[in-house]
Amino acid sequence: MESGTVTASRIAVGLAALLVLTFASTSQPAAQEVYPARPIKIMVGYAPGGAADILARTLAQSLESRLGQPVIVENRPGADGSLADRMAARSAPDGYTLLLQGTAIAINVTLLSNIGFDPVKELAPITLIGDTAYLVASNSSVPAKTLGEFIQYAKVRKGELNYATPSSPALLAATLLNSMAGIEMTRVPFRGAGAAIPALLSGDVQFMISSITSLLPLVSSDRIRSLAVTGKKRALLAPDIPTVTESAVPGYSATTWYGLFAPAGAPRAIVERLNAMTHQALAQATVKSKLLEQGFETTPSTPEEFSAFLKTEIAKWGNEVRSSGLQASSN
Numbered sequence: 192m193e194s195g196t197v198t199a200s201r202i203a204v205g206l207a208a209l210l211v212l213t214f215a216s217t218s219q220p221a222a223q224e225v226y227p228a229r230p231i232k233i234m235v236g237y238a239p240g241g242a243a244d245i246l247a248r249t250l251a252q253s254l255e256s257r258l259g260q261p262v263i264v265e266n267r268p269g270a271d272g273s274l275a276d277r278m279a280a281r282s283a284p285d286g287y288t289l290l291l292q293g294t295a296i297a298i299n300v301t302l303l304s305n306i307g308f309d310p311v312k313e314l315a316p317i318t319l320i321g322d323t324a325y326l327v328a329s330n331s332s333v334p335a336k337t338l339g340e341f342i343q344y345a346k347v348r349k350g351e352l353n354y355a356t357p358s359s360p361a362l363l364a365a366t367l368l369n370s371m372a373g374i375e376m377t378r379v380p381f382r383g384a385g386a387a388i389p390a391l392l393s394g395d396v397q398f399m400i401s402s403i404t405s406l407l408p409l410v411s412s413d414r415i416r417s418l419a420v421t422g423k424k425r426a427l428l429a430p431d432i433p434t435v436t437e438s439a440v441p442g443y444s445a446t447t448w449y450g451l452f453a454p455a456g457a458p459r460a461i462v463e464r465l466n467a468m469t470h471q472a473l474a475q476a477t478v479k480s481k482l483l484e485q486g487f488e489t490t491p492s493t494p495e496e497f498s499a500f501l502k503t504e505i506a507k508w509g510n511e512v513r514s515s516g517l518q519a520s521s522n
Contacts, residue, residue, distance in 0.1 A: 226464065228260070229260060230261040230263055231254075231258065231260060231262045232262075232287065233247050233262060234275045235247045235291050236268060239266050242447075243272075243291060245481075246482065246485065248264050249482060250451075250472055253472035253475055257472065271295050271359050272296065272299070273296075273299050273303060275292070276290060276296055276299075279314070280313040282454050284455060285458075285461075286453060286465065291451055292452060293450065295359050296501075297310075297501060298359045298360060298508045298512065301509040301512040301513065302512050310452075310505075313454070314453070315454065315455050315457045315494070316450060316451075317452060317497070318450060318466045319491060319492040319497050320448075320473065320487075323426070323446060323447050323485070323488065324422030325361060326402070326432070327417070327418040328398070328400075328410065328416060329416050330392070331413065331414060331415055332394055335418075337439070338419045339438055342440075349374075351376075353395065353397055353398070354377070354378060354379065355391055355399040357383050357387040358383065358384075361400050363445070365378075367445055368443060370511075370515060384405040385405075388401075391415060392409070392415065402447070402486060403420065404486045407428065419435045421443070421445045422434060422444060422446050423436070453465070462494055473489045
């Protein structure tokens with residue numbers, strides 16, 4: 192009887208030991224997994240071929256060689272980028288789904304009535320990537336040769352001139368300029384610069400603020416007239432074109448910036464690793480050159496600097512949306 196009890200005890204102990212070994216062997220790889228262990232996805236809220244898409248693909252290619260895993264760009268256009276923003280924010284905070292987004296994320300908080308998430312609370316800023324100034328341009332039939340002359344021309348034609356708005360950042364850049372310069376024009380919204388440019392060329396609209404890369408080729412062919420760039424300093428792609436501040440409106444500044452985000456709750460070690468790898472990528476000469484072709488000048492930051500910058504941008508553009516009287520629209 193005693194011998195049977197001992198045998199049963201030994202079997203129980205053996206089974207327990209086997210279970211411990213089995214659990215240890217199955218859990219050990221997960222505990223030792225080094226990030227990244229599988230492909231990473233960067234979500235972009237705009238169609239392929241645009242500035243954000245090119246920026247994301249340039250960065251992804253450089254990150255692949257540094258992280259040792261494929262970095263895939265996934266385009267999810269819609270609601271001026273906020274569709275992809277929401278999807279990224281609701282993804283697992285494990286560092287395998289990232290978001291490349293910019294100025295629109297700060298504007299849409301106020302401009303759209305149903306953005307569906309809080310970028311400050313639901314996203315973890317990793318780093319700023321870069322920014323680009325807009326080009327301020329007019330139809331070549333407008334007699335004004337400088338921004339100062341255009342402002343005077345518009346003031347005596349209150350409400351008679353039309354201006355194109357191809358995106359929410361460009362819209363806010365235009366309304367900010369209009370309010371600071373004291374001019375009133377009629378807004379004509381378009382779905383992107385590709386749709387707005389023909390209207391500027393034909394004279395259906397007389398004024399437009401859009402990306403340097405979309406407008407500069409037309410300036411050099413004398414089809415439209417460049418008036419200014421919107422950054423605090425002259426653009427490297429167009430050093431001969433003065434800033435808005437230099438030209439006529441002191442203190443004016445509006446740029447499009449982009450940065451890299453993870454879902455809130457992503458481990459600090461992963462955020463720091465992605466920050467470091469992105470900084471290395473942005474320091475690479477070929478990457479800097481590729482981004483400059485798109486008008487972007489690199490401005491990497493710490494996660495904390497990016498977080499503070501995002502809050503400042505939300506406040507800045509929120510004030511402009513409210514003061515300009517733009518009607519919040521559903522996304």
